[in-house]
Amino acid sequence: MLMLSAAQIYPLMRQRSQSLGRHYQLEQLLRQTTFAIGKDIRRAGFCNGTCEGKSVIIGNAAGEAASSCILVIYDLNRNGKWDKPGTAESEYFGYRLRQGGIEVQRGAGDCSSLGWEKFLDPAEVNVTRFVVTEVAASGSGRLYSLQLDASWSKNPFIHRQVTEMIAGHVL
Numbered sequence: 001m002l003m004l005s006a007a008q009i010y011p012l013m014r015q016r017s018q019s020l021g022r023h024y025q026l027e028q029l030l031r032q033t034t035f036a037i038g039k040d041i042r043r044a045g046f047c048n049g050t051c052e053g054k055s056v057i058i059g060n061a062a063g064e065a066a067s068s069c070i071l072v073i074y075d076l077n078r079n080g081k082w083d084k085p086g087t088a089e090s091e092y093f094g095y096r097l098r099q100g101g102i103e104v105q106r107g108a109g110d111c112s113s114l115g116w117e118k119f120l121d122p123a124e125v126n127v128t129r130f131v132v133t134e135v136a137a138s139g140s141g142r143l144y145s146l147q148l149d150a151s152w153s154k155n156p157f158i159h160r161q162v163t164e165m166i167a168g169h170v171l
Contacts, residue, residue, distance in 0.1 A: 022158045026125070030148050030162040033102065033120065037070070038166040040093050041132075041144055044072035045168065049080020056142070056168065058132050059111045061096050069096035069111035070132040085109035095119065097130035102148075126153045135165070142168040 045055035057071040071094045073082045083089045085107045094108030096116065103116035120127065129149035136143040144166045151159040 022152060022155065023160065026150065026152060026158060026160045027162065029120070029125065030150055030160055034146055034148055034162050034164045036119075037095050037146060038164055040072045040074075040095075041070070041146070041166045041168055043074040043076075046074040047080065047082065048075050048078040051075060051080075051082045053082070055082075056134070056144075058134065061098050061111045064097050065129070065131070067131050067133055069094065071108055071111070085113075095130075097127060100126045100128070102127055102130060120150075122153065124153055125150050126156065128159075129161075144168055 041056070045051075051073075053073070055073045057073075058067050058069070059071075060066050060068045071092055073092050075082060076091045077083070077089055083091045085092050086109070087107070090107035092106070092108050094105045094111065094116070096103050096111050098116065099122070101122040102119040104119040105113070105116040108116070127148065127150045129147060131145075131147045133145045134142055135145050145163065146166055147161070147163045149159070149161045151157070
């Protein structure tokens with residue numbers, strides 16, 4: 001009788017364990033993504049000389065939600081200026097939501113330009129929300145909120161949401 005009960009419970013326990021594992025994997029993937037984007041946001045505005053202009057531009061690609069694209073600019077090669085889009089060493093870095101996926105581009109001049117690459121595999125992950133907002137600005141820097149919601153493409157019932165607060169560079 002005990003063996004029969006155990007045999008009935010085991011498949012249910014295995015199914016729940018796999019579901020928890022998939023939730024955890026998705027959460028880790030989203031946290032890695034927000035960490036990578038956050039790293040660039042923290043660098044935004046760095047200049048080893050005299051740089052002019054906005055170091056963070058928040059917008060959206062055509063047909064996407066407001067604030068679903070961010071362009072960050074910083075002096076990566078430490079030459080004292082922000083190299084413009086269209087140059088070999090452009091220091092403009094963009095992240096955007098596009099058709100259920102996160103895309104990335106070095107040298108992005110705006111959120112609707114061409115040449116973006118997939119950051120997450122859309123066959124694996126469906127991003128339902130990517131929003132970046134400036135929460136506060138003070139003499140000590142800027143604070144940004146980055147929200148990322150996604151589900152597994154093959155199992156949309158496994159859904160996660162990650163929100164990070166990111167302190168930006170003073171400019």
